Amino acid sequence: MTSTTTANNPWAIDERDFPASGTAAEKLQFLVNYAVLAPSGHNTQPWRFAITSQPEELELYADTSRELLALDRRHRELILSCGAALFNLRVAIRHFGYEASVELFPDAFNPLLLARVRLGGLATEPPEQRLFTAIQKRHTNRRLFEDKPISEPLLEELRQAAEFEGARLQVVRSAELRSWLADLVAECDRIQGDDKQVRREIASWLRTNRSAQPDGIPGYSLGLDTVSSLLFPFVVRTFDTGELRGQRDRDLILHSAVVCMLWTRMDTPEEWLRAGQALSRLLLLAYSEDVQASFFTQPIELPPLREILARTLDVRGFPQMLFRLGYAAPARPTPRRPVDQVVTETRTPRQKNDR
Numbered sequence: 001m002t003s004t005t006t007a008n009n010p011w012a013i014d015e016r017d018f019p020a021s022g023t024a025a026e027k028l029q030f031l032v033n034y035a036v037l038a039p040s041g042h043n044t045q046p047w048r049f050a051i052t053s054q055p056e057e058l059e060l061y062a063d064t065s066r067e068l069l070a071l072d073r074r075h076r077e078l079i080l081s082c083g084a085a086l087f088n089l090r091v092a093i094r095h096f097g098y099e100a101s102v103e104l105f106p107d108a109f110n111p112l113l114l115a116r117v118r119l120g121g122l123a124t125e126p127p128e129q130r131l132f133t134a135i136q137k138r139h140t141n142r143r144l145f146e147d148k149p150i151s152e153p154l155l156e157e158l159r160q161a162a163e164f165e166g167a168r169l170q171v172v173r174s175a176e177l178r179s180w181l182a183d184l185v186a187e188c189d190r191i192q193g194d195d196k197q198v199r200r201e202i203a204s205w206l207r208t209n210r211s212a213q214p215d216g217i218p219g220y221s222l223g224l225d226t227v228s229s230l231l232f233p234f235v236v237r238t239f240d241t242g243e244l245r246g247q248r249d250r251d252l253i254l255h256s257a258v259v260c261m262l263w264t265r266m267d268t269p270e271e272w273l274r275a276g277q278a279l280s281r282l283l284l285l286a287y288s289e290d291v292q293a294s295f296f297t298q299p300i301e302l303p304p305l306r307e308i309l310a311r312t313l314d315v316r317g318f319p320q321m322l323f324r325l326g327y328a329a330p331a332r333p334t335p336r337r338p339v340d341q342v343v344t345e346t347r348t349p350r351q352k353n354d355r
Contacts, residue, residue: 083276145326193242
């Protein structure tokens with residue numbers, strides 16, 4: 001039986017609580033604890049799950065009630081976040097000795113149904129143990145990183161990890177390109193800071209350090225003390241802080257070991273879901289080697305600048321995520337909604353009224 005601590009805080013999940021003698025539905029519900037530890041834009045956690053019977057399956061849905069209307073009108077980031085959760089789930093299934101049977105976009109009449117997952121037969125290959133262990137280590141880290149390079153063999157592994165899931169990883173090496181990227185992100189911060197709708201949306205997902213809400217970005221993850229965290233949502237909502245945010249982001253990029261861009265050949269919901277799985281695979285691989293990460297979604301949220309980003313980095317495809325990697329002391333995790341809040345229903349599968 002799952003402990004009370006785990007039930008309230010998925011970060012405290014204990015694999016010894018896995019219901020090995022339980023039903024497939026009970027096992028799948030337990031495994032959702034690992035899925036919800038995936039990263040998401042502004043920690044919106046835009047996913048929900050349903051467990052079906054006969055056969056016992058887990059359905060992953062995009063939760064548009066948690067969408068970012070100003071920043072993510074096409075739901076690209078939302079679906080990418082769900083892809084990251086799906087990959088965590090796949091890793092957890094393999095860890096507990098099963099193959100994961102995954103069907104993407106199984107219902108053409110229900111585009112919010114992103115995947116159906118079943119426990120397959122017993123796994124014939126060993127689990128990816130370091131990826132599983134990294135699920136609870138991976139926390140977005142917004143601090144300055146150490147002046148320590150990342151090894152070429154690890155960078156090559158990260159590239160291969162992205163390709164394994166159907167995406168591509170571009171590592172920015174040129175000092176000139178890195179400086180250009182830093183300026184681009186700073187310019188995006190200024191543009192978004194001048195947009196009242198964007199400011200209100202960002203502020204709505206900021207949390208105080210004492211908040212009990214299980215989502216959003218607490219002040220401590222931004223380096224704010226308790227008093228500052230109380231004031232910060234008001235400041236962001238009311239004033240144009242784009243210039244200050246741009247200066248900080250520029251410094252973060254210039255002082256990171258590596259800046260990377262994840263991209264795909266096409267720009268469809270299917271590719272966004274694959275990109276999310278690729279992102280989670282490479283992040284877990286990085287964190288297994290104590291390499292931290294944080295994200296810069298701004299240039300990809302502004303279509304004209306997204307095109308400039310692709311053209312300047314000479315990729316024949318579509319940027320899906322820009323992020324930095326490096327070494328730093330581990331960050332404190334942001335909160336997660338417990339499983340009983342994200343598994344919203346249990347029903348029989350594939351009913352016509354789903355359509």
